[in-house]
Amino acid sequence: MAELNLNDLHDTEFPLPEGLQGNFAITSLSKIYNWSRRNSMWPLLFGLACCAIEMIGTAASRFDFSRFGMEVMRGSPRQSDLMIVSGTVTKKMIVPIVRLYNQMPEPKYVLAMGACASGGGPFKEGYNVVSGVDKYLPVDVYIPGCPPTPQALLNGLIALQLKIDGQSLANKDDVPWYGVGPSEPTPIPILGPDIIDPRQMDLIRRQTELAAKGLPYGVRELPPFQLKRSAPKKALASATTGDTGGGGGVERDAAALEIIKRKRMEALARKKAREAVTA
Amino acid sequence: MTNEVAIEQTQNDVQTLDQAIDYLIKKYPNIVSKDTREGYGGVIVDRNHLIDVATTLRDELGYNYLSSATAVDYMGIAEPDSDMEMVYHAYRLSGGSALVFKTQAPRDNPVIPSLVSVFPATDFQEREAYDLYGIQFEGHPNLKRILLWEGFYGHPMRKDWKEAYYEEEHKPFSSRWPGGYVHRAEERNPYGKNVKYPADFDLSRLTDISEESLYAGLGLGVDVQSLGGEMRTDRLVVNMGPHHPSTHGVFRMVITLNGETIETLEPVMGYLHRNHEKIGERNTYLQNIPFTDRLDYLSSMGNNLGYVLGVEQLMALGSRYIPVPYRAEVIRVLMAELTRIVNHLWSIGFLLNDLGAFFTPMLYANNEREKILDFFEAVAGSRLMCNYMRFGGVFKDLPERIKSVANLVNDRVRDFNTMEYLTDIITERLPRFLDEYEYYLSENEIIKSRCIGVGVLPPDMAIAYGAVGPLLRGSGIPYDVRRAEPYSIYPELDFDIPTGENGDIYDRYLVRMREMRESLRILRQILPRLEATKGQEVWAGGKQGAYSPRIPVGEAYGRVENPKGELGYYIVSAGDPKGTQNPWRYHIRAPSFTNLTCLGPMSKGHKVADVVTVLGSIDIVLGETDR
Structure with missing residues (x-):
């Protein structure tokens, strides 16, 4: 029997011994990791507001997300992979939420369920409301709705599974937990006169300096209004034919045009090759 | 008595x-x-x-x-x-x-x-x-902040306090696109967040003092004391919540334990304080209806009813007020009573959850609840947040058939005749389910030994603490707003007010069980009324109300018996003698909020495992507690 070189396993034409054929499946490590992770996603047993009721409804027998491997809801963040932020995040509550997120072991995912968790929702203007949990935590999937129906939540969970499917062990920039060393915990906000994000300390200091000088503070001048026009189709059409004049008064970068042109040509060549094969 | x-x-x-x-x-x-x-x-x-x-x-x-x-x-x-x-x-x-x-x-x-x-x-x-x-x-014994944290800048409900995202005094705003283009509120804030800081903000002495007063006098750390003879125990401060599976939301209790016995319990809330009242003062009257849904999010129809009753009281002060038509009243009562069943199914399911019957009774109760939610969805368009009642009627008459158009994830295509569907769940399905539920649970030994004599609330204390709903009635006081100050068509309906005797958890459980049966009794009287009024209008004056009606000046207090107790809306219309489009004051007197006053006294002397059950028997919902 030939000596087994592990690198050869990536080659699907590795000759398997006669007796073992049919007992092997050859795949990549990323795929195995992702397959097991996506089908054993344990959410944190954690409800914030109205959406939590629909989340429990989704866990109950009619909709039943255990069909997707998610029935094990854990009360402890140490045992969970997924935080479903189900409801309005208030300034008072974001402190424990960030703390819980930091306590979750990696790999971890955050799902913003409903309008409030995604962007503040109907309560956005409230003085105690955080306009979206993504102001503090990285969010993987957003689910619209107020509250989202159980079907919408299931759809969001499936979207998360699809996202996990695409993650790669090889690509260290893809997800932080495949990088070198432990990742940094999210700084915990401070409850001062208003909520303070430690990452914005410098910004706050600059504003207080403005206030001390008697200058206007706490407001931001909106940038002058600029209407952004998307490139008219005519420009693209002329780009593919080599005419770089550009229509509609829109200046396009020559290099970008070159790339578009090349891609179009490649796609055209592929299409022609396919047609040749079928013919 | x-x-x-x-x-x-x-x-x-x-x-x-x-x-x-x-x-x-x-x-x-x-x-x-x-x-x-x-x-x-x-x-x-x-x-x-x-x-x-x-x-x-x-x-x-x-x-x-x-x-x-x-x-x-x-x-x-x-x-x-x-x-x-x-x-x-x-x-x-x-x-x-x-x-x-x-x-x-x-x-x-x-x-x-x-x-x-x-x-x-x-x-x-x-x-x-x-x-x-x-x-x-x-002379208040414990005057400190309750919904916000210690150290918060200012008192936000004051009229001159403006939020970080403040745009204009009243909705509808003069323009959706001020300056000619759309922007998000974050863009106008230098921090990109919903925050603002005072001008004299001293960053050099920045410490989080939000928890300081909470622990004052509790003696943090090890406090070894003797307890009867040789036994020595540690006095321990335990935080339950805001993230805890049994606190029914983001509620927190700071408990001082002596061994396993509770010495003091202080409820800490505000983790879901989402500024209903401040937002409500800027909205038009109509815009507040969907917000009321999100108060007690298990019984949104009941919340709607209380609010529209309050505003209708104000509207009745004007000269052009048309009373609500009979069919609309019938539908309102139908919805309110179905909501009561929905809520009690949920709360009993979770009470058993807290007792250790993890999720199984809950799943059975939830199955029945889903039947009613299907009906709500067909009528109002949404399962939970119904947004159904309007000033002078209801949003829409009942549909002919209850349908689902698409075969969604694990959901059968539904197509039923509405009246047949209602008759079936009211006269067949729910009574059968309640019989079964009670057969398995009410005489259960574990439930009886965990619930009887635990969390007792004597009647005099219940009155003094302003307890409402099943908590008050469990203590033997037959007070129900539907009888005490009848609204809608309740005077012509025949029903009893169940009460308990001992005021313990078991009595509250029984009161909720019997209340569901009384609700079914009301609903059985509603069915012929629905048939008789078929085809009649559901809007005052026969047409949909104005989008933004002018409400005459005055004050009103609309209150209803919500599943959790008396829900009151204190609404003030002031500022313009010709009538206003936005409430000057919009206050919600929430049953869960005041009922929590009883939690401390009720849990004192019990074991820490019983607190979970006592809290479950009050049946709080945080959307309403914190508003």
Whole structure:
């Protein structure tokens, strides 16, 4: 029997011994990791507001997300992979939420369920409301709705599974937990006169300096209004034919045009090759 | 029983509300005066004699049940020496409408004596008024912030306090695109967040003091003390929540334990304080209806009903008011009672969850609940947030058929005749389910041994603490707003008010069970009324109400018996003598909020495992507690 070189396993034409054929499946490590992770996603047993009721409804027998491997809801963040932020995040509550997120072991995912968790929702203007949990935590999937129906939540969970499917062990920039060393915990906000994000300390200091000088503070001048026009189709059409004049008064970068042109040509060549094969 | 005591204490010649007010004015000349503002009722009491008057109300006139206490900021409307007002609603347990008494203070320095010594029910409500309006209550035993945190800048419900995302005083805004283009509120804030900091913000001495006062006097750390002879135990401070599976949301309890026995329990709330009232003051009246859905998010139809009743009271002050048609009233009661069943199924399921019957009873209850939610979805368009009632009627008549158009994830295509579907669940399915549920649970040994004699709330304490709903009735007091001050078509319906005897967890459980049966009894009377009124209009005047009606000036207190207890909306329309489009004050007196006053006294002396059950038996929902 030939000596087994592990690198050869990536080659699907590795000759398997006669007796073992049919007992092997050859795949990549990323795929195995992702397959097991996506089908054993344990959410944190954690409800914030109205959406939590629909989340429990989704866990109950009619909709039943255990069909997707998610029935094990854990009360402890140490045992969970997924935080479903189900409801309005208030300034008072974001402190424990960030703390819980930091306590979750990696790999971890955050799902913003409903309008409030995604962007503040109907309560956005409230003085105690955080306009979206993504102001503090990285969010993987957003689910619209107020509250989202159980079907919408299931759809969001499936979207998360699809996202996990695409993650790669090889690509260290893809997800932080495949990088070198432990990742940094999210700084915990401070409850001062208003909520303070430690990452914005410098910004706050600059504003207080403005206030001390008697200058206007706490407001931001909106940038002058600029209407952004998307490139008219005519420009693209002329780009593919080599005419770089550009229509509609829109200046396009020559290099970008070159790339578009090349891609179009490649796609055209592929299409022609396919047609040749079928013919 | 307590009822009779209350009536005996009442002065014999003072029976009606007007007589009571006259009695007060006669007894306290120059101190108590009638509220003569247009559209207002009740009396105004001089703040220096508030405690005397309140004691008279309680002991001599029989108004011993204080329901609501709230503040109103009349900045720019009233005289500067009396522009901060506290409004109290007191009731007799024998029924009837509220005696409203108010007291005024200057908003620059609002100091009002605390009524906690007379009505302990005001404890949390005064703390809320202090938190949001900055009113100092003299003599309050524990005056600190309740919904926001210690150290928060200012008192946000004051009219001159503007939020970080403040745009304009009232909705609808003058333009959706000020300056000609759309922007998000974050873009105008230098931090890109919903925050603003005071100008004199000292960054060099930045410490989080939000928890300091909470632990003051609790003695953190190891405090070894002797307990009876040789046994030595540690006194331990335990935080339960805000993230805890059994706190029914983001509720937190700071518990001092002696061994496993509870010495003190302090509820900490505000983790879901999402500024209903501040947002509601800027919205138009109609825009507030979907917000009421999100108060007690398990019984949104009931919340809608309370709010529309409150606004309709104000509308009735105007000359062009048309009463609600009969069919709309029938549909409203249908929805309110179905909501009661939905809520009680959920709360009993979770009570058993807390007892250790993890999720199984809950799953069975939820199956039945889903049937009702399907009906809500077909009628209102949404399962949970129904947004169904309107001023002068309901949004839409019942549909002919209950349908689902697509085969969604694990959902069968539904197509039923509405009346057949309703008749089936009301007369067949739910009674059968309740029989089965009760057969398995009510005589269960574990449930009985964990619930009987635990978390007892004596009737006198229940009244003093302003307990409402099943909590009050479990203590043996047959007080139900549907009887005490009937609204809608409840006077013509036949139903009983179930009460408990001992006021423990088991009694509250039984009261909820029986209330579901009473709701079914009401619903069986509703069905023929639905048939009889088929095809009639569901809007006052036969057409959809105005998008933004002008509401006459005045005050109104709309209250309904929600599944969790009395839900009241205190609405003030002020500012424009011709009527207003936005409420000046929009206060929600939430049953869960006041019921939590009883949690501490009820859990004292019990084991830490029982607290979970006691809390479950109060049946709180945080959307309403924190608002």
